[in-house]
Structures are given as C-alpha cells and as structure tokens.
Amino acid sequence: MLQKVVRSTVIDEPIERVWAVLRDFNSHDQWHSVVDQSRIEGQERSDQVGCVRSFTLKDGNRIREQLLTLDDREHKSTYCIVDATVPLQRYVATVTLKPVTDGNRTFWHWESSFATPPGMERELRDMVATGVYEAGFANLRQHLGLGADLLPRGAPPMPTALPMASRRAVLHTYGGPEVLQAEYAEAPAPGTGEVRIRQRAIGVNYFDVYLRKGWMPGMLPLPGTPGMEAAGTVIDVGRGVNGLLPGDRVAYLGPVPGAYCSVRSVPASWCVRLPAAVDDDVAAALLLKGLTADMLLRDLGHVGPGTRLLLHAAAGGVGLLVASWAQRLGATVIGTTSSEDKARVAREHGCQHVIVTRDYRFADEVQRLCGGADVIVDGLGDAAREQNFAALAPCGHWISLGQATGGLQPLDPNLLVQKSATFSRPVVFAYLSSPEQLLARTQRLWAALADGSIRKPVIERYTLDAAAAAHARLESRQSVGPLVLMA
Numbered sequence: 252m253l254q255k256v257v258r259s260t261v262i263d264e265p266i267e268r269v270w271a272v273l274r275d276f277n278s279h280d281q282w283h284s285v286v287d288q289s290r291i292e293g294q295e296r297s298d299q300v301g302c303v304r305s306f307t308l309k310d311g312n313r314i315r316e317q318l319l320t321l322d323d324r325e326h327k328s329t330y331c332i333v334d335a336t337v338p339l340q341r342y343v344a345t346v347t348l349k350p351v352t353d354g355n356r357t358f359w360h361w362e363s364s365f366a367t368p369p370g371m372e373r374e375l376r377d378m379v380a381t382g383v384y385e386a387g388f389a390n391l392r393q394h395l396g397l398g399a400d401l402l403p404r405g406a407p408p409m410p411t412a413l414p415m416a417s418r419r420a421v422l423h424t425y426g427g428p429e430v431l432q433a434e435y436a437e438a439p440a441p442g443t444g445e446v447r448i449r450q451r452a453i454g455v456n457y458f459d460v461y462l463r464k465g466w467m468p469g470m471l472p473l474p475g476t477p478g479m480e481a482a483g484t485v486i487d488v489g490r491g492v493n494g495l496l497p498g499d500r501v502a503y504l505g506p507v508p509g510a511y512c513s514v515r516s517v518p519a520s521w522c523v524r525l526p527a528a529v530d531d532d533v534a535a536a537l538l539l540k541g542l543t544a545d546m547l548l549r550d551l552g553h554v555g556p557g558t559r560l561l562l563h564a565a566a567g568g569v570g571l572l573v574a575s576w577a578q579r580l581g582a583t584v585i586g587t588t589s590s591e592d593k594a595r596v597a598r599e600h601g602c603q604h605v606i607v608t609r610d611y612r613f614a615d616e617v618q619r620l621c622g623g624a625d626v627i628v629d630g631l632g633d634a635a636r637e638q639n640f641a642a643l644a645p646c647g648h649w650i651s652l653g654q655a656t657g658g659l660q661p662l663d664p665n666l667l668v669q670k671s672a673t674f675s676r677p678v679v680f681a682y683l684s685s686p687e688q689l690l691a692r693t694q695r696l697w698a699a700l701a702d703g704s705i706r707k708p709v710i711e712r713y714t715l716d717a718a719a720a721a722h723a724r725l726e727s728r729q730s731v732g733p734l735v736l737m738a
C-alpha cells in the first residue's frame with residue numbers, strides 16, 4: 252500500500268522570495284540541514300525538467316531524484332526518487348506555493364506518496380514528515396529569515412546574513428595544472444554594492460594559466476582561486492545595489508580573480524543581466540573573450556574593409572571570435588594555428604588564409620600573401636617577437652594581447668620606427684571601466700551573436716572539480732574554441 256505524507260506551513264515572506272529558492276532543484280544543500288552535498292548530473296541546469304540531483308545526507312545516505320515538472324506560474328514542482336540507499340520506493344513528491352492574501356506571505360504545501368518494505372511504514376512516514384518536511388520548513392525559514400537569500404530591491408541587507416558553502420578550485424602553491432584542487436570554502440554574504448551569485452558556468456581563460464603559474468603573485472596571492480568571469484543566478488544583494496534582483500540571470504567579468512567556485516559575491520558593477528537567448532554556458536564562454544574581441548577590433552585595430560589582420564591562435568577562444576567578427580567587418584584575416592585540424596576550424600570561422608606552424612615561423616608567408624599585416628593580434632608573446640615585427644606592414648599596429656609562450660621582452664622604440672609601427676599592450680578590464688562601457692560592449696556582443704557576426708561557440712565543458720584537466724587541455728595546444736567549467 253502506498254504511504255502518503257502531507258505537511259504545510261506559512262512562511263512570512265513573499266511568494267517570489269520563497270519560490271526563488273525552491274524552484275532551484277539544487278539549492279537544498281544550502282538550506283536543508285539534513286542535506287550534505289548536492290549536484291546536478293550531466294551538466295544540466297537545475298531548473299531543467301528531467302534533470303537529476305544526486306546528493307548525500309548528513310547521515311551518509313545517498314539519493315538521486317529527478318525533477319518531473321516545474322511550473323513558475325503555479326509555483327509548483329514535482330519530483331521523484333530515481334534510486335536511493337534509503338528504502339523509499341516509488342517516492343513522488345509535490346511542492347506547491349500559494350500567496351497568502353492576508354499579508355505578503357506564502358502558504359507552502361509539501362506532499363508525497365511512496366511504498367516501503369513491510370514493517371517500516373511508520374518509521375519512514377515519520378522520517379519524511381518530520382525529518383524532511385517539517386525540518387525543511389524550519390530550515391528554509393531560518394535561511395530566509397537570517398538573510399541568506401533574497402532581498403527585495405533597495406532593502407538593507409539582513410544584519411546576520413549567513414555565509415554559504417561554495418565549492419572552489421584553489422591553489423596552495425604555484426605550478427602546473429595539478430596544483431588546482433577542489434575544496435569547500437565559505438561564500439560570504441554580499442557586502443555593500445555586491446551581489447552573491449550561484450554560479451553555473453565559469454569561463455576558462457589563458458590568463459588563468461599565468462596566474463596559476465605564479466607570474467602575477469600580487470594579483471593571486473596564495474592560497475588563491477583563479478578565474479575572471481562566470482554566469483549564474485543572483486541569490487541575494489547587498490546594500491546599495493540597484494537594478495539587480497535575486498533570481499536575475501547574470502554574467503560578470505572583473506579584474507580580481509576568484510571565479511572558479513560555485514557561489515561568489517562580486518561587485519554588482521561587474522555584472523550584466525543575461526538575455527533569455529544566452530545560456531549561462533554560452534555567456535561564460537563568450538563574455539570576456541567577446542569583449543576582448545570588441546576592444547581589439549573597434550578600439551585598437553580600427554578594423555574595417557581591407558584591413559590585413561594577422562591573428563595568432565586563430566582557433567582559440569579569443570581567436571575564433573576575432574576571426575569571424577573581423578571577416579564580417581570586411582577584413583582579410585590571416586590566422587596561425589599549430590595543426591591542420593585547427594586550421595580547418597579557423598577557415599570555417601572567417602580566416603581567408605591559415606599558416607600552420609608550431610614554431611612561430613609565419614612572417615615570410617604573411618608578406619607573400621598580403622604584403623604585411625596592418626594589425627597583428629598577438630597572444631603568443633616572446634617566442635614570436637621577431638617574426639611579428641617582420642610580418643608587420645609599414646605603419647602597422649602590433650597588439651600584444653598575451654604571452655602564451657612567455658613574457659615579451661621590452662621593445663626598443665627604435666625598432667618600431669623602422670616601420671613607423673605602433674604597439675599596444677591592452678588589458679580588457681581597462682576598457683570596461685564604467686557601467687556604460689560594459690553595457691555598450693556587451694550589447695554589441697549579443698547583437699553580433701544574434702546577427703551571425705560571431706557564431707554560438709562549440710564549448711569544451713569540464714566540471715569545476717576538473718579545473719586541472721581544463722588547464723592541461725588549454726596548455727596542450729589541442730583545444731579549439733572556449734573551455735568552460737560547470738559548477
């Protein structure tokens with residue numbers, strides 16, 4: 252016979268606030284005291300019907316549950332147990348919220364039916380009713396009441412806002428990819444001007460490799476967490492934040508590392524709200540790299556019809572975006588890659604010519620193909636220094652974007668004068684120093700995605716725990732396009 256458990260309560264909070272927590276199928280390890288760790292399998296979104304959450308209870312039991320329905324209008328969700336080490340069989344549960352008209356409060360109804368092994372009916376009914384549902388009511392009340400979650404726009408933060416658990420990739424020593432280790436840490440409540448974000452997708456950038464190697468210890472002291480960008484959902488907002496609300500989907504990039512984690516508080520001024528058409532993983536794959544492309548093409552390269560553009564690592568994360576956008580602007584794009592496979596992808600993304608070289612020899616071919624480059628986008632650094640200068644056209648502009656082969660040695664201005672050349676060493680964050688700039692560049696990026704100037708990227712995905720593998724892959728020169736960590 253099926254057992255039935257029904258419990259309900261009233262929460263002294265508006266329905267949107269309660270629903271913002273409950274609709275996230277993976278939020279329960281942040282508010283329910285019996286849940287230890289939870290993750291969504293297969294890199295699905297935690298509000299995707301059909302997704303499976305896999306979690307451990309504090310008592311060591313393991314459960315996998317599947318989200319069956321999610322109705323934002325009715326504030327209702329249904330889920331079932333797929334398998335579990337507790338003997339709950341055919342367990343199906345429904346959570347329903349209704350607004351209480353007397354005051355801005357929420358009625359929460361939680362019910363389930365399930366079968367049990369003979370003789371365990373009462374024990375398991377009590378466990379579900381008391382240990383799961385009634386404890387859950389109390390825990391969520393505490394979670395909300397102590398300010399660990401949503402705050403209405405303009406409201407001051409709760410004085411006792413709780414830190415939350417955050418999974419993060421951290422390094423305790425500089426070195427190879429293996430120094431990146433996954434561990435738990437606290438994600439403090441958002442401070443003034445900050446928002447706390449439940450991160451879903453984190454962009455991996457070559458810059459993260461420099462930090463991991465210890466090339467910029469001032470920027471990433473130990474122990475430290477790399478990562479400059481991510482996308483996810485706002486959990487709560489600090490004092491003085493306007494324009495962002497709990498539940499908003501956002502992406503951010505910023506000059507202070509720390510993005511390789513599942514929950515993070517960052518300045519609201521780093522964030523952009525995401526259009527519905529842009530998924531979290533696409534945002535994490537595109538934001539920093541796409542805004543870099545915008546800076547390169549518009550501000551530095553002044554790329555337009557006829558520009559001869561030499562683009563290194565043309566099949567990389569930044570490379571594919573620059574290639575296709577530059578082609579759309581009318582440039583002739585000459586890419587370099589280290590393999591024929593990458594050359595094929597670079598051609599598909601707008602490179603008219605691709606020079607395949609593993610040892611940075613390209614200048615003669617560039618001169619032969621087009622008489623020299625008006626603009627060079629150089630993410631290579633020192634090993635390509637002489638070849639880059641030789642590949643420049645008269646009055647050309649050499650943009651030293653990065654240093655995958657090692658730091659570029661200082662350039663003698665008298666070298667540049669031989670070609671009346673110009674040289675720049677930009678950092679994208681300097682081109683995003685006001686909210687207006689961030690907004691304008693981001694809007695151009697989404698517009699470029701919508702009108703086909705750049706393509707939706709093919710993303711290499713890794714779990715957050717596999718950040719070391721993602722770094723090894725990026726440094727191997729095998730990766731094509733962007734890499735993203737899923738939290």
Ligand SMILES: NC(=O)c1ccc[n+]([C@@H]2O[C@H](COP(=O)([O-])OP(=O)(O)OC[C@H]3O[C@@H](n4cnc5c(N)ncnc54)[C@H](OP(=O)(O)O)[C@@H]3O)[C@@H](O)[C@H]2O)c1
Nearest residue numbers: 456457564567568569588589630653654655677678679728
């Ligand atoms: N200044 C800024 O604000 C800014 C912003 C974003 C990115 N960047 C720079 O732009 C460049 C591209 O960044 P990304 O994140 O999109 O990386 P990426 O291009 O996806 O990966 C780096 C690429 O560099 C090439 N490479 C050449 N020699 C290498 C070596 N010895 N070791 C490893 N890779 C080597 C590889 O392509 P091949 O094998 O095909 O040569 C590799 O795929 C990086 O230099 C990065 O620092 C700078």
